[in-house]
Amino acid sequence: MKPNHSWQSIQAEIIRRISERIWVPGELVPKETDLAKEFAVSRGTINRAMRELANAGLIDRKRKAGTRVALNPVRKATLDIPVIRLDVENRGVSHKHMVLMQKIVPAPALITGKLGLATGTRMLHLRTLHFAGNQPFLYEKRWVNQTAVPDILDVDFSQISANEWLVQNAPLTTGDISFSATNASKDEAETLGAKIGEALFLIDRSTWIGTMAVTNARLAYAPGFQMHTSL
Amino acid sequence: MKPNHSWQSIQAEIIRRISERIWVPGELVPKETDLAKEFAVSRGTINRAMRELANAGLIDRKRKAGTRVALNPVRKATLDIPVIRLDVENRGVSHKHMVLMQKIVPAPALITGKLGLATGTRMLHLRTLHFAGNQPFLYEKRWVNQTAVPDILDVDFSQISANEWLVQNAPLTTGDISFSATNASKDEAETLGAKIGEALFLIDRSTWIGTMAVTNARLAYAPGFQMHTSL
């Protein structure tokens, strides 16, 4: 039998029924076998269409209990976290970076705490200023666990930024990110060409390979920066 | 034949091979039929395991050309955008809100511009202060297109916040979000109990149903707010 409906068209129809309240939030929707009959497709196709909507939080599915339209659909925004160089270049300007500091010292407790390392662990500390064209774009303070990526000690960071080296050489890390706002310190203001106290967008990211802590980066963006995405 | 490998265990193994560089970025990986043989599963199971990795940007797949490990894996962070009330309650404190202003006036050009409405369009303007426990949490300035959701004019916003009403009554909107940082204005500082100039985390969100603009919300979070997610 040739399919009159692709899983994508069925998914679109399901979304329509939810958005137009033909299927009411909190209520059961027809089961897969019934929908399969209605659309004249196999159950697998219905399952494919619904599975992604469940992942997206639009519907709640439970074995035996059936499928319900979510009461409070949690909207999910996906943020692409590209390499900083590509992030800059995608804005249509050239990227360059400058290493302001590079040393191996015992990391502060704040950092070892976040990464779950012993206090006083000696780590590679880097401060890098990234430029978008001639404008300071991002001030990066990074701590790297030498034990996790020993090769990093041989890297010439004037050639490749630590950010990019790590993405290429320690891919597929797990991690967590937090976004916040902070008033520019004197150091940050001078480095980014901002005024002291000016509001900066801040990303704090810690990454691990398995359970091995790799790096913590504190990214302070120049004033006016916006991170943008669509729903 | 009973499966020795679930699609998830296969996916984990693929991830391992990529992260441990057994499969090198840029290089072709074995084709589905070969992997199916190796893991003694059907091709469908391999496809299921790989498809999600392709969506996640970890691998690039092309018909006939095969599958390659992505050169610059773009990490994707997914942010849950829940109803503000649930966001607060998930932090373990009670939520309440207070409507500070409610009026129907011609919207400023900044707003109509973002939403693609005619300049001077009369819109419902709301200013709402959300509390986490007794602490101001979020100052919301919202513009609503009455034409898109006429029922909103009858809503008692002391009972339900505009945010929650819209999530429930105008679900499945598309939209875009931008995140930034701003220095607290006098109004914002007084409302949120912050100091003038203090750095505030800002979310600006515009939503549409199809091509019909629904609302623009400017959410200024109290100092210290962090938005958190994992990779």
Add this chain to the structure above:
DNA sequence: ATCAATATTATGTTTAGACATAATAAATTG
């Protein structure tokens, strides 16, 4: 050699059937 037509191929989708699993409902027991 260059360009267009054709064949090949890896992934994409779908089906019908089967069994697994989790959650509920029903039946049974104390």
Add this chain to the structure above:
DNA sequence: CAATTTATTATGTCTAAACATAATATTGAT
């Protein structure tokens, strides 16, 4: 009646086979 066991059921996963589709590779014509 409450607590436990058993049956039921909707979703979750998997298979083997088939056809569709988009790229690439090859062939053939100019």
